[in-house]
Amino acid sequence: MKKIVIASLICVFANTSFSQTQSITSQIQALKDAKDYVGAFQLMKKHAIVLSPELKAQTTADYSVFLLKAASAENPKQAKPLLQKVVSLQEDILNEYTKDWDVSKKIRYLADAIVAYTENSQYYEAISIADSFNGQDIPSYAQESLFKAYSQTRQYQKAFDTLNLLKDKNPDNFGLRSEEHTSELQSRLHLV
Numbered sequence: 001m002k003k004i005v006i007a008s009l010i011c012v013f014a015n016t017s018f019s020q021t022q023s024i025t026s027q028i029q030a031l032k033d034a035k036d037y038v039g040a041f042q043l044m045k046k047h048a049i050v051l052s053p054e055l056k057a058q059t060t061a062d063y064s065v066f067l068l069k070a071a072s073a074e075n076p077k078q079a080k081p082l083l084q085k086v087v088s089l090q091e092d093i094l095n096e097y098t099k100d101w102d103v104s105k106k107i108r109y110l111a112d113a114i115v116a117y118t119e120n121s122q123y124y125e126a127i128s129i130a131d132s133f134n135g136q137d138i139p140s141y142a143q144e145s146l147f148k149a150y151s152q153t154r155q156y157q158k159a160f161d162t163l164n165l166l167k168d169k170n171p172d173n174f175g176l177r178s179e180e181h182t183s184e185l186q187s188r189l190h191l192v
Contacts, residue, residue: 021050028059037066057097061112064089068119083120090116103136111142118145123152140169 024047031040041063048056064086071082090113098106110129117126126149130138138146143166150159 025055032062037063053097057093057109060089060093061109064112068116086116087120103134107136111139114142115145118149123149140166
């Protein structure tokens with residue numbers, strides 16, 4: 001009789017926990033749909049123990065993108081703490097939520113980390129993350145950051161190759177077709 005009572009209690013607890021998790025997941029999604037990334041992130045952190053790694057990674061990444069956009073609207077001095085927070089969030093995603101995932105599953109998070117490191121002037125860290133792609137295609141928005149990282153670290157051949165790859169992928173992007181970047185890189189390549 002005791003075993004039946006214990007088994008029944010476990011079933012009740014499991015069903016209650018599942019429905020609470022579903023409710024929290026729905027609330028997080030509703031907040032994100034309303035573009036309240038701060039509220040969604042805070043709710044996720046509060047209930048992180050019962051949520052899936054996928055939801056935690058996605059919610060953290062959305063909040064991180066929100067902070068990155070906020071940092072771009074600030075002057076450099078005020079933006080620095082936001083950029084440091086973005087880098088910290090990206091490191092959390094890669095170290096806590098996606099550490100056991102293969103590269104193909106976490107491409108967005110790796111690409112976001114490249115952007116975060118580059119925006120925070122951590123160019124070598126951005127390049128290191130790019131190296132972890134192991135031949136997989138890096139999204140264009142991250143390649144634009146890599147172009148900057150290679151240029152800032154005086155790796156002009158890699159910057160030139162990245163620029164050409166971007167131009168091939170995005171032929172209608174006039175900023176990338178600009179001869180200014182190409183000419184500058186070619187002249188620097190001849191100096192090296």
